[in-house]
Amino acid sequence: MLDENWFTEIVPGAESAFSLKIKAKLHAEQSEFQYLEIYETEGFGNLMVIDGCTMVSTRDNFFYHEMMSHTALYTHPDPKRVWIIGGGDCGTLREVLKHPGVEQAVQIDIDERVTRLAEIYFPELCESNNDPRADLKFIDGIKWVKDAAPNSVDIIIVDSTDPVGPAEGLFSEAFYRDCFNALSPNGLVVQQSESALFHLKLMGEMRDAMSNAGLSHLQTFFFPQCIYPSGWWSGTIASKAALNGFREADSANKPFETTLYNVDIHKASLAQPEFFKKAMAK
């Protein structure tokens, strides 16, 4: 049995749990929106927990941040304007800004405290926060998108917590409809879409909501993510325009370093498991 030196997240329904051994609790606070905790772990570096769910660890965040950004950016033909809804740890922002073609990257997280804590405990994720192309806003992302003028943005990355609490509205058809209106003609949304082993029903509902909102060209991609439920995570691209693969040559010649992502990993992430294909065809 694990003693009090472990942080544990239980996955309801699956009744599984993932735990990390803790060296020290570095911080805890109730922000205006969420309960935030920072731990120093034995094996994963620092760990941020929001409302009891693991969000980011030093050791394995590269999986999520690289896949959520580069997969979307190399799918769009020429992304110049990118919004990140959520993403307060700034790791996705850092990856987006590795693309020289990006002219503007706006991160809109409702909770400024997440970013302030990331600056202290995950400074490597925040190293591009002062890039002149970066714009950090601490306001409601749902309202931001709703109020946007048409053709304001090329890619909207929804880098949110799970669809409970403040992030619930980010999985709704109304939100995707607002995204559709804000996006340029080739525009696309990429949304973190949970685990195909644990959340298949949610994934189907999310894809339906995207389609119904006019973002009818869908591509779910898969990647490992040790600290998230089941250790296997996904993102879903929902595009206004037809998707014809991705910019493979550009990906193969990416002018930046990554830890996981490369052109083969991108292609591989698009493979659909047999049970997933069947479930989504229903």
Added chain:
Amino acid sequence: MLDENWFTEIVPGAESAFSLKIKAKLHAEQSEFQYLEIYETEGFGNLMVIDGCTMVSTRDNFFYHEMMSHTALYTHPDPKRVWIIGGGDCGTLREVLKHPGVEQAVQIDIDERVTRLAEIYFPELCESNNDPRADLKFIDGIKWVKDAAPNSVDIIIVDSTDPVGPAEGLFSEAFYRDCFNALSPNGLVVQQSESALFHLKLMGEMRDAMSNAGLSHLQTFFFPQCIYPSGWWSGTIASKAALNGFREADSANKPFETTLYNVDIHKASLAQPEFFKKAMAK
């Protein structure tokens, strides 16, 4: 904190842990070789634990069994004779026998009790045990391979526990040398090769041992496996002959059902993460 109704496996080094909530402990025994436990879980069906490590669950075993078998069998040009070293739960055997070209599949697990328990608690994995092509032996797999005549087998699937305890010898150069001698000219070994996030050093040593034994054409493949450390597992194919991809057309027309595996998943599993490529190039 998790109470006594959870089974937990701690990963030393990573200092992470994975847990499943238990409905009932169905069985426990010390066999001649290992400590065997069977649990009924809340969310994963039945669970077999060997020496404290999760081995098989009803819910997610298809990842491992399908990837370890079909990936190897569709890589070999024409596999007729297959040995499974370990694999006492019989799930790999079942997948191997889905290939009509296989004429003989010998499962060699040192511990007969694993199979006897699988027959009771995982009957679906044992449904091909009476196939006339199946031969279940309960003897030492290392000795079996050592004593084999040259050109006895086309594929050796090493479906073992972790490289501690009875399975330690299955990761050694001496064992791979014996495999080399037993294999036909196009023969190959496929070995479960742990997690690239947690066991990179071991993977490198294993690949070196394979190469040094003459099985110098290597292909590591990756797949999710929720109940194994990090949730992300791998297998490594080590072949006598050069590897030129796999039989894609045959895989695309496979005459059997799977839950995960298909031709796209096979191709995807071969993609090498950036950090893995760099680590193995050293």
